[in-house]
Amino acid sequence: MLTILHQIPEGFTDCAPNDLNNILPGPALIHLDGKLKEPLLVSILLHGNEPTGLLAIQLFLKKMQGKPLPRSLSLFVGNVTAAQQGLRHLNHQPDYNRIWPCDQILSKDEAGDESQSNTPEHAMMKQIVEIMRNKKVFASVDVHNNTGLNPHYGCINKLDTRFFHLATLFSRTVVYFIRPKGVQSMAFADLCPAVTVECGKPDQPFGATHAADFINACLHLSEIPSHPIATHDMDLFHTVATVTVPDHISFSFIDTESDNDGKNESRLTDISFPTTLDHLNFTELTTGTTLGFLNSDKTKIPLLVTDEHGQDATNRYLNLEAGELRTTREFMPSMFTLDHEVIRQDCLGYLMERMDWK
Numbered sequence: 001m002l003t004i005l006h007q008i009p010e011g012f013t014d015c016a017p018n019d020l021n022n023i024l025p026g027p028a029l030i031h032l033d034g035k036l037k038e039p040l041l042v043s044i045l046l047h048g049n050e051p052t053g054l055l056a057i058q059l060f061l062k063k064m065q066g067k068p069l070p071r072s073l074s075l076f077v078g079n080v081t082a083a084q085q086g087l088r089h090l091n092h093q094p095d096y097n098r099i100w101p102c103d104q105i106l107s108k109d110e111a112g113d114e115s116q117s118n119t120p121e122h123a124m125m126k127q128i129v130e131i132m133r134n135k136k137v138f139a140s141v142d143v144h145n146n147t148g149l150n151p152h153y154g155c156i157n158k159l160d161t162r163f164f165h166l167a168t169l170f171s172r173t174v175v176y177f178i179r180p181k182g183v184q185s186m187a188f189a190d191l192c193p194a195v196t197v198e199c200g201k202p203d204q205p206f207g208a209t210h211a212a213d214f215i216n217a218c219l220h221l222s223e224i225p226s227h228p229i230a231t232h233d234m235d236l237f238h239t240v241a242t243v244t245v246p247d248h249i250s251f252s253f254i255d256t257e258s259d260n261d262g263k264n265e266s267r268l269t270d271i272s273f274p275t276t277l278d279h280l281n282f283t284e285l286t287t288g289t290t291l292g293f294l295n296s297d298k299t300k301i302p303l304l305v306t307d308e309h310g311q312d313a314t315n316r317y318l319n320l321e322a323g324e325l326r327t328t329r330e331f332m333p334s335m336f337t338l339d340h341e342v343i344r345q346d347c348l349g350y351l352m353e354r355m356d357w358k
């Protein structure tokens, strides 16, 4: 299902994400030669509703037009069919950033059932890793957007100074995680320094220029330094848990400023979150912070918190008090979102702790 090209197809640099399917039949790996042979891998549109990667590559290619690249570039254009519809992925497709080969799978449980890990998409990601291994991939950059209010930051899956250098070239805010599994940056972490860059919301033009500048900077690196990074150059956080809303739990968002009487229709759902939930992202929450209001059963926590080893850790982080869902310890959320589809297809957000890396 993968198309392999050796030049940028006609019309690509001006194409809107929802028209890409007129230019590419599906996922494509495009190899462009540069002065230094070992290629930088850039992947874009693994999520079809996250256009910043495409916009960034278009900006970069326009800037480079006519000039030789300082280093070879392999560009993976991911979910072209989902991009046509502006969706993360289509219903019959797996999530393109959860299906990369991963040696670190801890238990059979986490690996999921075999039938779900043997899709053509899984095979394609494996194929790309093998192609890039043979090409001696220099570094890997996977470009994403998110839906909540978040700073721009880089994610890494290995605590290694070369990864720190690559990630801080994008932002001083760096997040280390080992879950979810099957993400692109985790698959490449065994081959080269690899980072996922989170470029804010899809409609912010600064995300594209920032990512384009970063790609440009990566292509101009002759090597990635391995000397230690200065303490003041990086804020490192560790994603310790994922928060999900189980399928049978209904949820809504309420404006807590104007709706304290509880008579709003949204209170008919099992739980209501404040519409300011995503304002908590990347802020250190004190114990007892309210995250939601229970409307039906007030005896059971309606969310699931899963730690980085796949274990239920709900009671470690959350409790119920006076009909409210509150935090039981200090942590910092990331990617808390108000987007129903993202919450249903992926998660409500992540919990992080500040990390000492020295």
Ligand SMILES: [Zn+2]
Pocket (backbone or CB within 6 Å): 047, 050, 097, 144, 145
């Ligand atoms: Zn994404």
